[in-house]
Amino acid sequence: MSSNLLNNDAFDHDSLTVELNAQHDLDREAIFMNMFNTDDAARAFTFRDGIMDRELLKNIDIDLEVMPQIDYRAWDPQNNVLKVVPRYLQVEEMKVDLEFEGQKMQRTYMAKYSSPGADQFDLGPYEWLLSHISDAIAEKLLLQAYYLGVRDNTGVTTTDTMDGRNKLIADALTAGDLIAVATGAISYATVVDDIETLCIAHDSSAKWGKKPSICPVSPQIFTWYWQKRREKYPYIVTVVGELQAIDQLPVEGFNVTLIKEYGLTGSQRLCITQKSNIIIGADSSDKRNKMEFQRSKRIVNGLMDFRIGEQFAYLFTGSCTVNDVA
Numbered sequence: 001m002s003s004n005l006l007n008n009d010a011f012d013h014d015s016l017t018v019e020l021n022a023q024h025d026l027d028r029e030a031i032f033m034n035m036f037n038t039d040d041a042a043r044a045f046t047f048r049d050g051i052m053d054r055e056l057l058k059n060i061d062i063d064l065e066v067m068p069q070i071d072y073r074a075w076d077p078q079n080n081v082l083k084v085v086p087r088y089l090q091v092e093e094m095k096v097d098l099e100f101e102g103q104k105m106q107r108t109y110m111a112k113y114s115s116p117g118a119d120q121f122d123l124g125p126y127e128w129l130l131s132h133i134s135d136a137i138a139e140k141l142l143l144q145a146y147y148l149g150v151r152d153n154t155g156v157t158t159t160d161t162m163d164g165r166n167k168l169i170a171d172a173l174t175a176g177d178l179i180a181v182a183t184g185a186i187s188y189a190t191v192v193d194d195i196e197t198l199c200i201a202h203d204s205s206a207k208w209g210k211k212p213s214i215c216p217v218s219p220q221i222f223t224w225y226w227q228k229r230r231e232k233y234p235y236i237v238t239v240v241g242e243l244q245a246i247d248q249l250p251v252e253g254f255n256v257t258l259i260k261e262y263g264l265t266g267s268q269r270l271c272i273t274q275k276s277n278i279i280i281g282a283d284s285s286d287k288r289n290k291m292e293f294q295r296s297k298r299i300v301n302g303l304m305d306f307r308i309g310e311q312f313a314y315l316f317t318g319s320c321t322v323n324d325v326a
Contacts, residue, residue, distance in 0.1 A: 091309035
């Protein structure tokens with residue numbers, strides 16, 4: 001293996017376009033798997049690979065009674081025992097078109113690996129650039145699409161690419177599938193009571209309340225909750241695993257973990273559900289998910305096409321408990 005500092009010609013236009021395409025073709029599935037299924041997104045979503053277009057999510061809710069057996073000849077069927085509501089996860093087409101100058105990439109890359117203490121045998125120039133691009137796309141989707149997205153075919157921003165969690169909830173409220181718990185606008189003074197009100201409502205359905213659930217909230221609400229809780233209960237020390245909590249807090253008395261989520265910045269929507277219930281779907285092996293690089297005079301054009309979708313498997317009162325403020 002040669003030092004990355006020897007790659008002086010790596011960023012000339014011809015080498016850059018040819019080698020970026022070759023590196024992408026070599027690592028395409030890993031690039032998209034890592035872009036779709038990031039550690040940050042995995043805190044609050046379940047990732048499902050292999051969804052090429054539209055997929056029926058498996059869900060079944062069973063409500064039955066166990067009855068005493070007295071008459072061996074009696075037949076007492078129970079109606080509406082199985083509640084199966086077909087829900088489909090539809091992946092949406094989206095793209096990133098960009099252009100950049102290879103010379104500027106060369107300056108940044110070479111400066112990085114010529115710095116004292118740098119590992120000159122770390123990422124090669126093409127892996128380095130593809131990694132930064134895919135990381136930026138993943139972060140943008142989490143911050144602007146997974147929670148706050150509303151699909152708009154005429155749009156030009158990340159928020160326009162897909163219906164995110166809040167839009168799915170709003171549609172379910174409008175359809176009457178969900179009934180919101182009244183909290184009103186959340187403030188520092190009311191944040192602990194508001195979150196506990198939602199937890200109590202969720203806990204009232206033992207089937208769902210007893211299961212480990214999450215409640216992602218905006219950074220402001222998370223900070224308010226932590227500060228207000230310390231004010232009310234100064235001797236509580238929260239530990240998650242073996243480490244003191246930084247961006248996750250269990251809500252005392254309930255099987256609910258509060259998660260600080262920057263993708264909810266500006267939103268006061270609260271939603272308690274299981275992480276396994278809200279799904280990000282894509283297909284890392286789908287050849288329609290691709291990156292392509294082309295030379296245009298002194299500029300390199302990058303074309304990225306991919307498909308991602310999001311959906312709840314269960315979306316009715318009990319499986320999800322939400323408040324009345326968006």
